[in-house]
Amino acid sequence: MGGAVRGDGAAGHRRAQRRSHRRQHRLGAPHGIYGDRRRRECRCAPRGDRAPNADSRFVRHQRGRGRKPRIRGDRRAGPLRASRPRRAVGGALVSADVPEVGDLVAGRYRVEERLGHGSTGVVYRATQVRLGREVALKVLHPRFVTDPQARARFEREARVASALDHPSAVSVYDFGEDGPRLYLTMELLEGRTLRERLSAASEVPVAEILDLGAQLADVLSAAHQLPLVHRDLKPANVFLVPADGERGAGVRVVDFGLAFIAGSAREDRMTAHGVVTGTPEYLSPEQTRGGEVGPPTDVYALGCMLYELVTGRVPFHGTDMEVLTKQMFAAPPALGEHRRTEPLPTAIDRLIVRMLDKRPAHRPEATELVMAFADLDRARDEGPRNDAHLLGRSARMVAQAEGPSASAVGEGVEVAVLGEVDGELWVALAANGIAAWVASIGDLPARALVYAPGAPTSEVARLCADGYTVLSDTDPGDAARIGDLVAAGAAEVVLRPVASEDLSRRLLRVARRLTRDLGT
Structure with missing residues (x-):
């Protein structure tokens, strides 16, 4: 009798658990595997929506005090899959998977085929049935279907990308909703990414660099005009x-998920200031820095590429x-340090x-690029020559300030x-x-490299x-102070407000000069 009582109790517990589970469904919970210890399959869902092979993958509890279920069957069967979450849309059950x-x-x-996925979307090769046209179909990932911000970002990507009509920008065909899912269709691209191209080659020819740079500059120019x-x-x-x-061979810029129309409302940009x-x-x-971005932001990224x-x-x-940190403050290793065959x-x-x-204002605009x-491109066959005039006066000024990179001589450089x-x-x-360290005149080590911002010219002359090797600063246009500092023996003069990369570049250049003079 004791065994019968235990069995009735267990059956009653299971019935209560199923009733509770059905109440959860009425409140919108998905079908699938439920229960903490018993791990039983949901029986109130239609059979087609149950987890596949659930009966064969779990062993029912033996009556009596609790043994945990053991998984049995072929190890190669793979991980268990719960049933697809379903959501009521217009009175019908539509899969949200x-x-x-x-x-x-x-x-x-x-x-037709899954091509890949990103942080918020999955991309497929698909056929537009009535036209027989192959397209790239991008679908918002199920875990974001109820996220208002993710849905707004997905819709904005379609809207922004469709606003740019250019041969080097991917074409967007359609955007819409299919039940709870958002989707967009765009041009199906056959080829490879520039990342794959970079991984496959040890050195990219100059002609190809110029061609890719010209095409990317052209599409940025068109985008920045919007x-x-x-x-x-x-x-x-x-x-x-x-x-x-x-359409000719060339580049196609894709993924406008972070793009925005400059001057639009901040809420349309989907990212807060400081993020x-x-x-x-x-x-x-x-x-x-999480600050304001604009067209110079894309120019910088193109420079990195x-x-x-x-x-x-x-x-x-x-x-x-x-x-x-280096993006904010450091000068990149000089291109001349890299050995190229060409x-x-x-x-x-x-x-x-x-x-x-x-400094964003000091970067060239895309149209200038x-x-x-x-x-x-016209000059590349003319051989080596002094072609700085192609880039204007500001470029020549920047070029004059170029120096060795931190990777070359930065380690070991000290400045008081x-x-x-x-x-x-x-x-x-x-x-x-x-x-760098803060110092006073009385505790400077011999032959130190010194940065003396705002120091009187008499103090610079004494140092x-x-x-000592001294760098100081001055206001732009203060020709008298510049002349006095040079006469006092200053090794370099930087303009206020002092740009950190400019000061670093000049310090490194002076350090290299000192090393050469000392013969070490």
Whole structure:
């Protein structure tokens, strides 16, 4: 009798559990596997919606005190799959899961093959049934179907991408909802990404660098005239496609998930001020600070990509935090340090330096890049020459300030600072491999490298006379102070407000000169 009582009790517990489970369904809970210890299959769902092979994968509890269930069967059977979550839409049950091969999305796109996935979406090769046209079908991932922000971002991607009509931008065909799912269809691209191209080659020819740079500059020029800012330009978002008879071979820029129309309402940008979005290796300094972004942001990212095309390496390496810090403060290793079989025209070097300027206002506009690449393409067969005139006066000024990189001589460089500087400058110097400390005139080591911001020219003259190498600063246009500092023996003069990368570059250049003079 005791056994019968135990059995009745267990059966009563299971009936109560099923009643509770059905009440949860009426409140909107999905069908699937339920129960903490017993792990029983949901029996109130239609058989077609149950987890596959659930009966064969679990052993029922033996009566009596509790043994936990054992999984049995073939180890190769793979992980268990719960039933698809279902959501009531218009009175009908519609699957909220991702489509499978053969499914029809929105009644007109037949899924043919899964191509890949991103952080919020899954991409398929699909056929537009009535037209027989192959398209790329992107579907919002099921875990985001109830996330208002993710849905708004997905819709914005379709709206922004469709606003750009350019041969080098992916074409968007359609956007809509299929039950709870959002989808968009776009041009199906056959080819490979620029990331794959970079991984496959040890050195990219100069002609190809110029061609890719010209096409990307052209599509950015068209986008910035809208004005549309991509914000996530990187090799993985650039497709290289062959000629197809209708459109020529070239690049296609994709993934406008972070893009926005400049001047639009802040809520339309989907990211708050102070939030860093994007890929660290291609983020501009203003992005890493979480500040305002605009067309110069895309120019900086293109500069990072061109740097990688030339050298095979991104400008900055390290952990995400290290890369972000270097993007804000450090000068990248000079392109001249990278050995190439094919010489690099000096104008390309200078153009990339301008694009990687930490100050957005000092970067060239995309339209200027288009003209610069056209000039470079015409001049590339003329051999080495002084072609700085192609880039304008500001480029020549930047080029004059170029110096060795932190990777070359930054390690071991020390500078004594006489005066006050902001905390950001300390971080910038450290990011460039320069050790700096606050000092006073009385405790300077012999032959020290000294940065003396705001120091009177008489003090600079006294330091130089005592054998110190001194850098100081001045206001722009103060020709009298510049002349006095030079006469006093200052090794370098930087303009206020002092740009951290400019100061670092000049300190490194002076350090290299000192090393050469000392013969060490």
